Amino acid sequence: MSNGNDRWSALKGDSQGSDGGRRYGGYSKQYNRKGYGSRQSSGSESRYNSWDRYQVKTEDGEVLRGSQGSSDRRYSNRVIETKPRWSRFSDNQKDRAARGDEPQVLRKDLDVGDGKGELNPFTGRSFSRNYYRLLELRKKLPIYNHRDEVLKIVGENKFVVLVGDTGSGKTTQVPQILSMKYGKENNKLIACTQPRRIAAVTVAQRVAEEMDVRLGDEVGYSIRYEDETSSRTILKYCTDGLLLRESVTDPLFSKYSMIIIDEAHERTISTDILMGMLKQVVFEREDFRLVVMSATLDAEKLQKYFNNAPLISIPGRMYPVEIKYLEEPVEDYLQATIEAISQIHKEEPAGDILVFLNGEDEISTAVKDLEESLGSVPGEGHPSGVHVLPLFSSLPSNAIQKVFEDPPKNKRKIVIATNVAETSITIDGIVYVVDPGFSKQKVYNPRNRVESLQVAPVSAASAVQRSGRAGRTRAGVTYRLYTEDAFEGLTAMTYPEILRSNLNSVVLQLRTLSMNPVEFDFLDPPPPETVMRALECLLYLGALDQTGQVTKFGKAMSVFPLDPELSRTLLAAPELGVAQEVLAIVAMVSAAPNCFVRPLNKAREADQAKRRFEAEESDHLTLLNVYTEYMIHNNSSQQWCWENFLNERALQSAAKAKEQLERLLEQQGYSTKSKRIGFDYYGQSIAIRKAIAQGNFMFSAVECKRATYLTTKDNVEVKLHPSSGVRTRPTWLIYNELVITTKAFIRTVTQVEGGWLLESSPNYFTPDHFTNDIVSYEIAKLTGERKKSRSAMNTNLRQAY
């Protein structure tokens, strides 16, 4: 593809895919070097020696062998079988059959419908033409020839780890195969988790079609706000977060005979917690199995975690993707990106380009640059120039839609995207990927507990995922704008979310289930301070008592899909007579965090539009105003949102969240009606802000200098974020978020009275609790003032009598 004269060095033997090239060279080396799940030759041998080995009979052995890297051989063409000591089975006929003690009856289950004229066992009708069409496609998936092995190994073990790369078919086929056999067992169903809502829905749709049943009957899905399942359902796709929530009411997951965790390598908090819980469930329930599916990377780590579970490895199937590295590193990746695109457009054959950049402004600049420089410059196979499109998640839906559409005739489509295009959004037809190797990542500083976003090199896993985007519909090329050495030096995996997040909500949930978060069996244990901080926070919120037991109030808090701070705010609202208002605010804060749109070229208009909603004493009230107005304009919402620079999708989800929260609040026996009688505007504003103070007193700040605040929790000197509409210059504030960009800013703030904070948590607000003199002084002033006023009252009383 390249002429050899340019600065790309095609790496020999580094093409990938079904043609047998080594998959994304450098991986195994990376592992060993970093020691992440590394396999030291001495140690690993002895570990494997004690295991029985099981050779997979594969019809496509060529592909398997070809896809092996030198040190990866153990993984893909062999299944390691173990019989862990703890594995106990009810000795019924099915299990014996699965173990191979009895004649295999599995094939009959499996091949149901394979011959023409057979009836669909679920509907009793003959299979549709579409069924047979899809069946032909399914037969081409790498997983198809491994059906027996999947059934056999899963039949014999209660933990199984299954790894397979892109295109193996694992997400659609494995749950399907297993549900044919186990789907009706004891009237229980199978759940398969996905990290994203769209994935859960689209995969369920696809599998229902493949099984020739109606979506919501035998195959369904369940995500927040949407439940497409019924009593007939035997296979349910759902988000990992939703299944985790279910544990609150059903800690043993007794509805399910088997749970399949998919995309475990993404390591979302929910997946991590679920894996820990389900590991326990396997020990406690004889009739339960767990299958964990993942990309090949962390297989060994997962196996170890699940008591040396057997591993099934399925090769991926992709079109080959050639990887090109730079011979010399570049200084300016943005510049290099533009140059690379220009070169591809002019010299490489027809095909669309996907480019990964880091944020709205970088993307906008690049889009503009490219439109200007290449807009009508003819390139190979695209005589009319290029058609450049931005892609990031806060883009309005119609702009996102454009990315999937064909470009104008004879133009080359170039999509400039953030990491949405890495996993969430899949664009077919991409032939070239340009990857500068960076992304914006959330970084957590445990010292001052501040999160910030930083541009950092991606992990090798991300780089691989990005290149894979080029080989979906035909052979492609990835241009990595860094050297091969740099690739070798990348961290293998993205740091798991659970290690860089606050765990307040998780710890409350674990305590509600009487589990000890300190002893919880995490795949990667979070720093102990994180857990201690969570316990401490829950104590101050009144969710736990001094002994660490969940209080009645804490139990009520745990019911809401919210951070504990927000749950408490919500629970405080009915008594203050502002349930409706606080429901809306909490919904906005939790489900529509970025509802204000501010395009760079219309920043002024956007700010002006926002000003119309602003309340001078509280950004939270501003959010309430937005919500209220949105609901009034609900039937013309699209245009209204557009005119007011609001993100419609965000507001829609806030509206749904509010509905759900209202229902939950009602179920707890609270009145969700607001008391409007006796309130003037200020009375109402005060009541709402008091509710906010009750939950968020730990996110308080006090003025220490002119226009400068000090956070009470960690003594960080902060400024109000310029996007805040609060103009009253209050002494005390509640903030929703602390961000560090050019300075430390607090965002979404609300003026409160010190006294309200004191009332919210007298234990928290004692002068000696705080190390900073200014904070202590201000608090002493408050407690002093309170004493003074109390004694003043006494004097009044004395005088009265």
Place this chain on the structure above:
DNA sequence: AGGGTTTTTT
């Protein structure tokens, strides 16, 4: 007086 938000999810 003054400025940047990767991405998910209950």
